[in-house]
Amino acid sequence: MSSLEVGPGASDRQRFRLPLHWLGVVPFAAFTILFLIMPTMKIVIGAFQTADGTLTLENIGSLFTPSILSAYWISIKISLASALLGCMIGFAVAAAVVLGGLPQWVRGPLLTFSGVASNFAGVPLAFAFLATLGPLGIVTIFLKTQLGIDLRALGFNILSFWGLTVTYLFFQIPLMILIITPALDGLKREWREAASILGATNFQYWRLVAFPILLPSILGTIALLFANAFGAVATAIALTGSSLNIVPILLFAQIRGDVLGNPHLGYALAFGMIVVTGIANALYIWLRARSERWLK
Numbered sequence: 001m002s003s004l005e006v007g008p009g010a011s012d013r014q015r016f017r018l019p020l021h022w023l024g025v026v027p028f029a030a031f032t033i034l035f036l037i038m039p040t041m042k043i044v045i046g047a048f049q050t051a052d053g054t055l056t057l058e059n060i061g062s063l064f065t066p067s068i069l070s071a072y073w074i075s076i077k078i079s080l081a082s083a084l085l086g087c088m089i090g091f092a093v094a095a096a097v098v099l100g101g102l103p104q105w106v107r108g109p110l111l112t113f114s115g116v117a118s119n120f121a122g123v124p125l126a127f128a129f130l131a132t133l134g135p136l137g138i139v140t141i142f143l144k145t146q147l148g149i150d151l152r153a154l155g156f157n158i159l160s161f162w163g164l165t166v167t168y169l170f171f172q173i174p175l176m177i178l179i180i181t182p183a184l185d186g187l188k189r190e191w192r193e194a195a196s197i198l199g200a201t202n203f204q205y206w207r208l209v210a211f212p213i214l215l216p217s218i219l220g221t222i223a224l225l226f227a228n229a230f231g232a233v234a235t236a237i238a239l240t241g242s243s244l245n246i247v248p249i250l251l252f253a254q255i256r257g258d259v260l261g262n263p264h265l266g267y268a269l270a271f272g273m274i275v276v277t278g279i280a281n282a283l284y285i286w287l288r289a290r291s292e293r294w295l296k
Contacts, residue, residue: 040274046267059268068250072272075230075247078161082168083225087218089169090176098184111181114174121171126238129167133158159243167239168229175228176221183217183291213291220287227280231273247273 050056062068097107132139135152143149157163187210195205233248242249247269254266 043267043270043274046264047271049264049267051264059264060271062265063268063272067245068269071245071247071250072276074161074245076276078165078168078246079226079229081161081165082172082229083222085165086169086172086176086225087222090173091180091218093173094177094180094184098181099187111178114177117174118171118178121232122234123238125167125170125235129158129163129170129239133163133166159240161244164236164240164244164246167235168232172225172229175225179221179224180214180217183214187213216287217291220284220291223280223284223287227277227284230280231277 047059048055048057050058063072093110096102097110129137131137133151133156134140135158137158140151143151158167191209192205195209200208230247233252236244236246236248237252240246240249242253251266251269251273254269255263
């Protein structure tokens with residue numbers, strides 16, 4: 001038998017051998033399964049179960065009670081307001097850096113800060129805004145004592161609708177900057193030059209050329225910012241406690257285990273949040289794909 005011949009056992013081992021480059025994906029797959037897929041499946045299944053494990057639609061039906069519908073509506077309004085404001089402000093900042101002729105050294109620190117700030121949320125963010133714009137916050141006291149401006153008298157309260165919206169803007173604006181900057185970079189100089197040669201003004205270039213190209217990316221980013229704000233739980237709870245009737249706070253009240261809590265109603269509330277954010281993320285992915293085709 002020739003030394004180059006290989007027996008059947010060797011071919012079987014070669015057939016079932018796992019390529020080594022797949023080992024790098026194992027931690028990601030394990031993390032996704034343990035902390036994303038399995039908890040999500042538990043929420044979905046629990047939303048259709050009673051305490052003894054019987055299948056029911058009662059939990060889903062409870063979502064349509066006036067108090068819960070009101071909580072969803074307030075959460076949607078806060079998420080939409082922070083998404084629209086974050087989109088407008090973030091777009092203006094990104095456009096100023098990419099197309100406005102600012103020094104090149106500004107871009108690096110801005111994107112670095114945006115990467116950090118877009119992930120800054122929860123209790124630290126709530127404390128920062130309470131210490132800044134709360135009833136005894138630094139800015140609140142300064143405006144009242146030095147400039148005679150009383151934010152409370154003007155109707156601003158950090159524990160209100162607009163207070164939570166302003167707090168969300170801290171991570172909404174940087175996220176918009178990070179997402180829209182590559183889209184602005186994708187605007188080709190030839191398009192502006194061609195528009196100028198044809199006699200178009202700067203306003204006409206933006207209205208007829210640049211904005212239609214950027215529109216899918218902008219709409220997709222609004223959908224992503226909406227989902228980002230709608231799913232923000234820790235910041236809302238740490239900042240407003242029970243003073244604002246929004247879904248994350250109502251969800252926390254149901255699953256914390258007190259006498260009035262109903263964990264399976266909490267599962268249903270979480271399931272409703274998954275549906276809303278899932279729709280928003282699906283819309284973002286679809287619009288992002290359309291934008292990338294344009295920019296190519």
